[in-house]
Amino acid sequence: MPSLTDAQDSRTRRLIVADPSVATRLKAMSQVFEELARGLGYVPGIARGRIRRTVHADAILLANHEVLRSLTTWPAGCILTEAAPFSHASIALLSRGVPTVILDADQGHRLVEGTPAVLDGAAGRVLQASIHPDALTPEPPPVPRSLQTRDGERVALRVSVRTAKAACCAREQGAAAVGLVRSEFLLPADDRVPDKGFYVQAFGDILAAAAPLSVTIRLLDLAPDKHPAWAAALPKTGPLGRHGSRLYDDPLVRSVLDAQLAALAELCPRYPVRVLIPNLATAAALARWQRVVSAAARPCDPVVGPMLETAGAALMVDRFLAQSALVGIGLNDLMQSLYGADRDVPQVSDALDPYAPGVYRFLGQVARIAGAGLERIQLCGILPQLPGVLPVLLGLGYRTFSVDVAHARYLAQTVATRTCAQDRALAEAVTAAGSAREVKGLMGLAADH
Numbered sequence: 001m002p003s004l005t006d007a008q009d010s011r012t013r014r015l016i017v018a019d020p021s022v023a024t025r026l027k028a029m030s031q032v033f034e035e036l037a038r039g040l041g042y043v044p045g046i047a048r049g050r051i052r053r054t055v056h057a058d059a060i061l062l063a064n065h066e067v068l069r070s071l072t073t074w075p076a077g078c079i080l081t082e083a084a085p086f087s088h089a090s091i092a093l094l095s096r097g098v099p100t101v102i103l104d105a106d107q108g109h110r111l112v113e114g115t116p117a118v119l120d121g122a123a124g125r126v127l128q129a130s131i132h133p134d135a136l137t138p139e140p141p142p143v144p145r146s147l148q149t150r151d152g153e154r155v156a157l158r159v160s161v162r163t164a165k166a167a168c169c170a171r172e173q174g175a176a177a178v179g180l181v182r183s184e185f186l187l188p189a190d191d192r193v194p195d196k197g198f199y200v201q202a203f204g205d206i207l208a209a210a211a212p213l214s215v216t217i218r219l220l221d222l223a224p225d226k227h228p229a230w231a232a233a234l235p236k237t238g239p240l241g242r243h244g245s246r247l248y249d250d251p252l253v254r255s256v257l258d259a260q261l262a263a264l265a266e267l268c269p270r271y272p273v274r275v276l277i278p279n280l281a282t283a284a285a286l287a288r289w290q291r292v293v294s295a296a297a298r299p300c301d302p303v304v305g306p307m308l309e310t311a312g313a314a315l316m317v318d319r320f321l322a323q324s325a326l327v328g329i330g331l332n333d334l335m336q337s338l339y340g341a342d343r344d345v346p347q348v349s350d351a352l353d354p355y356a357p358g359v360y361r362f363l364g365q366v367a368r369i370a371g372a373g374l375e376r377i378q379l380c381g382i383l384p385q386l387p388g389v390l391p392v393l394l395g396l397g398y399r400t401f402s403v404d405v406a407h408a409r410y411l412a413q414t415v416a417t418r419t420c421a422q423d424r425a426l427a428e429a430v431t432a433a434g435s436a437r438e439v440k441g442l443m444g445l446a447a448d449h
Contacts, residue, residue, distance in 0.1 A: 034128040034135075036117060037107045038446075041124035041387055042085065044410050045099035046136055047077025048129065051115045060119050060126075062111055065089065065346040069225075074098055077119040079126060081108035086332045086343035086352055086382055088225050094385070095162050095182075097406040101126055122410055124387070143174030143412040151419045155394065157412055158216075158402040160380060162186070164205040169405045171210050174412070178215040179402025180276070180328070180380050181206055183260060184226050191229035194256055199263035207271040214272040216326070216378075216402075217264065218307060220257050221278035222247055225344050230256075239342040244279025244309070245289065261296035268300035276328050280306035283319040290323070307380070309333035314366050321373035328402070329366070331381030338362060354386050355436040355443070360396065364431050367397045378402055388443030390414050395427025 052059040052075075053067075061067075061075035064082040069089045078093055078100040085102060093100045099121035116129035122137035147155050158179025159170035167178055186202040188194055194202075207215055222228075223243035224236050234250060237243070247253045264273060277289045290304045305326030308314045314334060320327050336343045338359065341351035353359075367374050378400045384390050385407045391414065393401075403411060426442060433439045440446070 034131045035125055036111060036115070036128060037079075037101075037103050037126040039101050039103040039107060039124050039126075040085075041120075041122050042080065042083075042090070042102050043078075043094050043098055043100035043404075043406050044122035044137070045077075045097060045139075045406060047075075047099040047119040047121070049076045049117070051079070051111055051113060051117050051126075053113060060117055062108060062113075064108075068093075077121070079103055079108065079111065079119065081105050082346045084344055084346040084349050085354070085386075086335055086349075087346075088223070088344065091332070091382065091404075094382070094404040094406060095160075095166070095185075097404075140409040140413040142172070143176075143408050144416070145174055147174075147176070147412055147415055149394070149415055149418050149420060149423075151421070153394075153420050154399065155415045156400040157408055157415070158378065158400065159405050159408055160402045161206065161210075161405065164209040166405050167206045167210040167213075167215070170408070171213055173405065173408050175213065175405075175408055177213050178206070178210045179378055179400075181215060181217040182221070183217055183219060184221045184228070187228050187230075193230045193252070194259055196259045196262040196266075199260050200266055203260075203263050203267055207267060207273065211271065214274065216274040216276055216328075217260075218276040218278055218328075219245075219260055220248075220253065221307075222253065239336055239344065240310075240340075244307070245277050245285070246279055258296070261293060264293075264302070265297045265300065268297055268302055273300075274303040274305070274326055276305055276307045276326070278307045278330070279309045279333070280320075281310065281313050283316065283323055286320060286323055310337040311362065312337075314362075315369065317366055317370050317377070318373065321370060321376060325376055326378065327373075327376060328378045328380050331379060331383040334381075335359070335383070353436045354383055354389065355439045355445075357430060357433040357435070357439050359383070360392055360427065360439075361431045363393070363398075364396050364427070375399055385411065388440070388445050391418055391423045392427050392430050392443070394418065394420070395423030395425070395430075 049059040051062050053062050055073050055075050060077040062079045065084050074096055078098050080102045083102045099119050101124050118127045118131050120136050143157055156176040158177045159175040160180035161167045162182040162185040188198050221244045275293055280286050286306045293304045303325050305324040306320050307328040307330050309330040335352050339351045341348040374397050379398055380402045384393055384401045385403050429442050430439050
């Protein structure tokens with residue numbers, strides 16, 4: 001549609017001359033008219049193309065969770081309805097940097113197949129193709145090597161990856177380190193069981209791409225919806241059943257784990273590597289796996305830390321910190337542990353509300369238990385990457401995060417605009433809030449998005 005400030009509208013031109021602020025207000029009105037839908041920004045970035053319900057590389061895919069789970073190729077952008085934001089299927093969009101907006105089902109139904117559109121993932125907006133580029137969210141500069149808040153508090157933004165390409169992007173964009181290699185997604189092309197040779201190549205490519213950054217490799221982390229072809233015979237259990245290190249007693253899984261450790265033993269002398277053991281519940285289990293990794297990696301002795309993924313494990317964080325210089329908290333699994341809801345089922349996604357004040361009360365309690373060791377905790381997962389959340393986590397005292405490459409620049413920009421006093425006050429208000437709606441208001445977000 002023509003802009004309200006079109007040069008042919010002489011009356012509008014006279015108004016602008018008389019009051020320059022009119023131009024700003026009219027521009028805002030024009031953008032509202034050009035907005036097709038507004039929801040939750042999930043993956044930042046700009047995508048252009050026609051809205052389609054089937055996958056096209058140059059189109060914006062309009063899909064629900066079931067469609068997303070079956071994708072084998074990737075669109076230019078994605079509009080998700082009936083979403084499960086903490087699911088592995090959704091995380092794949094993050095890992096691949098596909099700009100994505102989450103809408104409710106009614107908004108999705110109102111979008112017309114074939115409409116030319118622009119998707120602004122950072123702002124959570126779907127817009128008409130005629131929108132002026134100046135109205136879109138600009139890409140921030142790379143992450144500063146020494147990222148600080150406005151009042152000088154240092155923050156470490158590490159990056160989670162599953163490919164060498166993502167590791168290279170992490171280095172180029174200024175990430176502090178590769179905080180998490182999702183090793184379960186490194187798979188031979190022929191679906192065979194991975195062996196040492198495969199992992200020497202796969203790990204080596206990531207380590208070389210990230211160099212000289214430190215790289216933390218999370219060892220094999222299979223789960224109900226992360227069963228590669230080689231593991232098809234393994235029993236599939238519920239979301240809170242056997243996954244991660246709880247499967248390491250299976251002979252097939254242990255053989256692949258041993259292949260990973262043998263590859264690390266070969267690579268450790270050349271690269272700075274740390275190791276995370278997924279889904280550990282006790283300090284005794286951590287001690288056991290520290291001995292296993294240390295023996296396998298000789299003569300190297302990499303830091304071996306736990307990934308805490310349940311509420312019970314997180315509340316024992318001080319015991320884990322006493323044994324390791326690195327403790328990861330897996331927020332995606334922690335959410336489903338807290339609320340007893342499968343993160344891969346969209347029908348219960350309301351129970352996993354990232355704006356529920358209970359989430360932040362719990363993380364505040366964990367921070368207090370960690371005490372001075374809080375600086376050695378790395379938060380991993382979707383939560384810090386959702387709109388409005390990072391300042392609250394900073395206010396609770398967390399300083400180290402492993403996020404997806406697509407979000408790193410945007411989160412760094414947020415850090416640089418904040419002060420510790422601001423964030424502590426926000427965190428205090430959020431943990432005292434009585435509802436998710438109130439939390440969203442404190443974060444400056446619309447209550448219905």
